[in-house]
Every structure is written in structure tokens, then in C-alpha cells.
Amino acid sequence: MALARRMAKIRPRFSSPIWQQVELLIKRDWSPEQISGRLRAEHGVRISHEYIYQYIYADKRTGGDLHRHRQKKRRKRYGAYDRRGVIRNRVSIDERPAVVGKRSRWETGRVIR
Numbered sequence: 277m278a279l280a281r282r283m284a285k286i287r288p289r290f291s292s293p294i295w296q297q298v299e300l301l302i303k304r305d306w307s308p309e310q311i312s313g314r315l316r317a318e319h320g321v322r323i324s325h326e327y328i329y330q331y332i333y334a335d336k337r338t339g340g341d342l343h344r345h346r347q348k349k350r351r352k353r354y355g356a357y358d359r360r361g362v363i364r365n366r367v368s369i370d371e372r373p374a375v376v377g378k379r380s381r382w383e384t385g386r387v388i389r
């Protein structure tokens with residue numbers, strides 16, 4: 277019951293006609309940046325372009341087709357995984373020679389440290 281009351285209090289940030297206009301402009305192949313600027317100029321509504329992208333991704337997850345009209349080529353993900361490469365032919369530290377563990381080498385009869 278508490279969760280139901282909490283969910284009943286949540287209002288959508290923007291009205292349905294605003295989202296209908298956003299969808300119409302997306303289908304006309306406008307970029308989210310252009311849509312954001314237009315809504316701010318004409319209606320005084322401030323929707324960030326990233327919020328519009330999130331709306332497109334949510335629509336895609338529910339089976340919509342807005343993503344076919346506009347989608348970023350690459351989306352920066354924070355903390356997902358490391359994109360750096362792996363060293364080829366790397367040798368494990370367990371496979372190193374025993375002399376390395378002594379930290380000294382013999383060169384022409386004397387110890388070099």
C-alpha cells in the first residue's frame with residue numbers, strides 16, 4: 277500500500293502533448309538537440325537532449341521504433357568496463373625466471389644491485 281501511495285504521487289515531468297510533439301519531431305528526423313532548442317524557444321519547456329535520448333532508449337526497450345529515426349552512434353557509459361586493449365603474448369608473473377626473484381645479477385664476476 278505504501279508503494280502504491282508513493283507511485284500515485286509521482287507526476288510526469290512533462291505533459292503528454294509535449295511528448296507527442298517530441299515524437300513527431302523525432303519521426304521527422306530532428307536531432308534531440310534541435311528538439312530541445314525548439315521546445316525552449318516556442319513553449320518555454322526545458323527538456324535536455326539527453327533526457328530525449330533516454331526517452332528514445334526507453335521506447336526501444338518497449339518495442340517502439342523511435343530509435344530508427346535518431347540514435348547516437350556511440351553513447352558514453354560511465355563505469356561499464358575498461359576499453360583498453362590487452363597486451364598480446366603477455367607472460368604471467370608466475371612464469372618469470374628464478375634469477376629475477378633474487379634481485380641481483382652476476383656480471384663479469386661481481387654482483388650488480
